[in-house]
Amino acid sequence: MFALISVSIAPAFALLSFFYLKDEYELEPIFSIFRTFLYGALLVFPIMFIQYTFNEEGIAQTVFLQSFFCVRSF
Structure with a gap:
């Protein structure tokens, strides 16, 4: 770490x-x-929390909204 x-x-x-x-x-x-x-x-920590919440709750499921709110690592 x-x-x-x-x-x-x-x-x-x-x-x-x-x-x-x-x-x-x-x-x-x-x-x-x-x-x-x-x-x-x-300031990074609240942004990480919001991103985690969006991913877990299924908010911003369209491709357009995911490009602005969520970054998924493959």
Whole structure:
């Protein structure tokens, strides 16, 4: 589980550090950047719950609605 989490967070940290170090004029405070990153990571969990509920309850059964609400891995 640790490997999966670290592999999923590594590209985000790489992009975050790239854009942070590329800014030449006025660097943002690192605390606000980290807080924004953390809020974005925490927003994933309610979205995962909604997606799981849609799949289990049979909501959005048409192909059109599944393309917007649910992603199924084959």
